[in-house]
Amino acid sequence: MYIYDEYDRTIVNERVEQFRDQTRRFLTGELSEDEFRPLRLMNGLYIQRYAPMLRVSIPYGLLSSDQLRMLGHIARKYDKGYGHFSTRQNIQYNWPRLETVPDILADLASVEMHAIQTSGNCIRNITSDHFAGVAEDEIEDPRSYCEIIRQWSTFHPEFSYLPRKFKIAVSGAVKDRAAVQVHDIGIYVVKNDQGEVGFRILVGGGLGRLPYIGAFIKEFLEKKYLLSYLEAILRVYNLFGRRDNIHKARIKILVKAIGPEKFAEMVEQEWLQIRDSVLLLDQKEIDRVKKYFLDPPYDSKAAADTSFGQKLSTDTGFANWVKRNVKPHKVAGYRGVYISLKMPGIPPGDVTDTQMEFIADLADKYSASEIRATHDQNLVFAHVKQGDLYALWTALKTQNLATPNIGLLTDMICCPGLDFCSLANAGSIPIANQINSKFNDMDYLHDIGDIQIKMSGCMNACGHHHVGHIGILGVDKKGEEFYQLTLGGSPAEDAALGDRLGPAIAQKEVADTIGKLLDVYVEKRHEDERFLDTYRRIGIEPFKQRIYNGSVAQAEGE
Amino acid sequence: MRVIKDNQILEDSWTRVDTVTADQPIPDGDLILPFKYWQQNQDKLANHRGKLAVCLNGEDKIEDIATHIGKFNLIALDFPAFKDGRCYSHARLLRDRYGFKGDLRAVGDVLRDQLFYMKRCGFNSFFIRKDKDIEDALKAFNDFTVKYQTAADGALPVYRLR
Ligand code: SF4
Numbered sequence: 001m002y003i004y005d006e007y008d009r010t011i012v013n014e015r016v017e018q019f020r021d022q023t024r025r026f027l028t029g030e031l032s033e034d035e036f037r038p039l040r041l042m043n044g045l046y047i048q049r050y051a052p053m054l055r056v057s058i059p060y061g062l063l064s065s066d067q068l069r070m071l072g073h074i075a076r077k078y079d080k081g082y083g084h085f086s087t088r089q090n091i092q093y094n095w096p097r098l099e100t101v102p103d104i105l106a107d108l109a110s111v112e113m114h115a116i117q118t119s120g121n122c123i124r125n126i127t128s129d130h131f132a133g134v135a136e137d138e139i140e141d142p143r144s145y146c147e148i149i150r151q152w153s154t155f156h157p158e159f160s161y162l163p164r165k166f167k168i169a170v171s172g173a174v175k176d177r178a179a180v181q182v183h184d185i186g187i188y189v190v191k192n193d194q195g196e197v198g199f200r201i202l203v204g205g206g207l208g209r210l211p212y213i214g215a216f217i218k219e220f221l222e223k224k225y226l227l228s229y230l231e232a233i234l235r236v237y238n239l240f241g242r243r244d245n246i247h248k249a250r251i252k253i254l255v256k257a258i259g260p261e262k263f264a265e266m267v268e269q270e271w272l273q274i275r276d277s278v279l280l281l282d283q284k285e286i287d288r289v290k291k292y293f294l295d296p297p298y299d300s301k302a303a304a305d306t307s308f309g310q311k312l313s314t315d316t317g318f319a320n321w322v323k324r325n326v327k328p329h330k331v332a333g334y335r336g337v338y339i340s341l342k343m344p345g346i347p348p349g350d351v352t353d354t355q356m357e358f359i360a361d362l363a364d365k366y367s368a369s370e371i372r373a374t375h376d377q378n379l380v381f382a383h384v385k386q387g388d389l390y391a392l393w394t395a396l397k398t399q400n401l402a403t404p405n406i407g408l409l410t411d412m413i414c415c416p417g418l419d420f421c422s423l424a425n426a427g428s429i430p431i432a433n434q435i436n437s438k439f440n441d442m443d444y445l446h447d448i449g450d451i452q453i454k455m456s457g458c459m460n461a462c463g464h465h466h467v468g469h470i471g472i473l474g475v476d477k478k479g480e481e482f483y484q485l486t487l488g489g490s491p492a493e494d495a496a497l498g499d500r501l502g503p504a505i506a507q508k509e510v511a512d513t514i515g516k517l518l519d520v521y522v523e524k525r526h527e528d529e530r531f532l533d534t535y536r537r538i539g540i541e542p543f544k545q546r547i548y549n550g551s552v553a554q555a556e557g558e
Numbered sequence: 559m560r561v562i563k564d565n566q567i568l569e570d571s572w573t574r575v576d577t578v579t580a581d582q583p584i585p586d587g588d589l590i591l592p593f594k595y596w597q598q599n600q601d602k603l604a605n606h607r608g609k610l611a612v613c614l615n616g617e618d619k620i621e622d623i624a625t626h627i628g629k630f631n632l633i634a635l636d637f638p639a640f641k642d643g644r645c646y647s648h649a650r651l652l653r654d655r656y657g658f659k660g661d662l663r664a665v666g667d668v669l670r671d672q673l674f675y676m677k678r679c680g681f682n683s684f685f686i687r688k689d690k691d692i693e694d695a696l697k698a699f700n701d702f703t704v705k706y707q708t709a710a711d712g713a714l715p716v717y718r719l720r
Binding site for chain 2: 005007011015030035038151152155156159163227239243279282
């Protein structure tokens with residue numbers, strides 16, 4: 001993993017001092033609320049429904065065990081003993097006091113962490129594949145490019161007051177585990193016909209009020225042009241993105257308004273003028289950064305272990321967990337392991353201080369002292385020997401961290417909703433609880449198999465509901481919490497936005513409605529077909545019929 | 559106006575005229591005029607007593623001034639609100655692409671916490687918003703000693719120093 005040198009350390013320490021002074025000036029009244037707001041936001045600090053919320057950056061989701069221990073320490077010392085992993089591979093604290101934030105930042109800096117650009121109208125944390133470096137289907141490890149982009153975008157003087165927030169994701173694999181196509185800029189590492197590795201680039205994806213799948217504007221970009229091309233995109237956006245209406249300010253609106261071809265042409269014109277400047281990325285620098293992301297020393301005898309197979313056949317609890325939470329690895333005898341943060345009864349993504357420290361210790365023991373946060377709010381150990389899986393599972397169980405539900409119905413994405421967020425129309429955590437209590441039969445869940453439920457408490461779509469196989473959106477109907485369902489979305493390489501099922505439904509009926517949707521799926525599915533595939537084959541009508549009993553027109557007319 | 563110029567506070571002879579119509583007389587002296595007004599009234603301005611500079615904002619097309627750059631010792635870029643970041647790009651283009659070497663001045667909602675970025679984008683003088691402490695603003699230039707990326711200040715990407 002990337003390790004700071006003097007330069008990185010200096011920047012982060014200077015940032016802590018800068019923010020300490022900004023906070024002081026705000027508290028003494030030298031800075032108005034309006035002047036302080038963008039400054040605190042660029043440091044991840046929101047004022048929420050009950051208290052400030054601090055979002056800490058986890059660049060491309062990668063954490064060392066020491067960093068995770070520090071996150072646990074912060075949860076205990078400055079918050080109420082827990083943190084919340086978000087869909088940006090970041091962690092959020094819901095209860096810190098404004099006065100203590102500079103101290104939190106100083107604690108973070110001591111383990112090479114920060115909250116820089118985790119909010120505000122700037123380039124946000126770069127996200128990536130949580131199986132980067134270990135996936136079997138990888139063309140090239142994307143993390144070195146993420147780090148290069150992170151450095152380029154950190155305190156970029158020209159792009160810190162953009163029309164709106166800006167999110168970049170990079171994936172280096174065939175399967176897209178990073179929701180690349182719903183980012184402002186999405187980057188796929190690809191190989192061209194000559195066998196050279198470069199980037200395929202899309203712009204203008206995004207969720208929120210007006211959701212779009214991004215449009216590809218560059219089919220193959222040589223590596224050395226990565227930064228100049230990004231700079232060209234950002235410059236065109238900074239100059240021409242709308243600033244008159246916050247809801248129309250994302251790059252997706254600009255791309256849509258002028259068309260992707262025209263946008264691509266403007267970027268190309270700008271890029272041609274800067275591509276051979278000092279922005280040219282040396283291979284030397286790529287190689288230097290790559291050294292930070294080398295494989296840990298793998299045990300060449302790992303595959304010889306036989307205990308794993310044995311335990312699989314004798315312990316069904318273990319086998320169920322392996323079936324859902326353990327994934328293949330590029331090295332024989334190793335696996336990637338999901339630690340589910342979707343335990344029934346706990347808000348998705350929430351972890352306690354004790355659990356964080358516990359996980360950090362396990363990472364030291366079993367996974368090269370490294371942890372990854374996923375964009376669907378779970379954690380991953382990327383380097384576990386098959387012979388250690390049983391011991392790891394046994395340990396995880398003691399802290400309620402071995403729920404065998406990765407990719408299943410209860411592995412929901414869920415935003416904080418009405419319980420924490422001042423923008424919410426409706427609760428999302430209570431719906432998660434409702435779904436968890438209705439669908440508590442593991443056999444049923446395993447039978448339903450892969451399905452992604454994603455839930456947002458309002459149109460801002462932090463819970464990515466548009467790209468849920470089943471999406472749930474909280475709406476306000478005359479002061480009551482209602483939920484709008486969508487079907488058929490996907491954040492993966494087959495990205496799609498969900499279709500609206502029909503009129504919103506009452507809070508108490510959400511889980512039952514999902515039950516009926518699943519009944520339709522079970523009746524109609526072909527063998528081995530996922531919910532999404534069945535939906536794509538049969539369309540929305542059968543689902544509509546079941547939920548609204550043919551009275552859609554009538555209900556719509558209400 | 560009392561400004562920060564090249565890291566020092568000083569009083570200079572410029573006056574900014576931010577709204578002016580074609581039929582209005584303009585006063586003598588060193589004036590910063592709206593670029594559009596300057597463009598449309600060049601004949602009339604030929605006899606002006608004093609120096610002339612122009613002010614552009616985010617809406618203006620920066621390439622329109624490219625061919626006139628040699629005519630000005632000072633170009634001002636206006637921030638109607640500090641969150642409007644278009645003039646950061648304008649500044650970079652003026653310096654990096656069109657080679658403007660004169661005084662590049664930030665005017666409008668110019669506040670301490672944006673000065674560091676403005677300077678990096680090529681501004682060298684700053685008309686700090688009137689109700690703010692200009693001495694205090696001066697501290698902003700020391701916010702960071704390391705810069706990750708290149709900009710109009712000629713900084714090399716930090717990796718080239720590593
Ligand atoms: S989707 Fe809405 S309710 Fe949920 S966290 Fe985002 S802004 Fe808040």
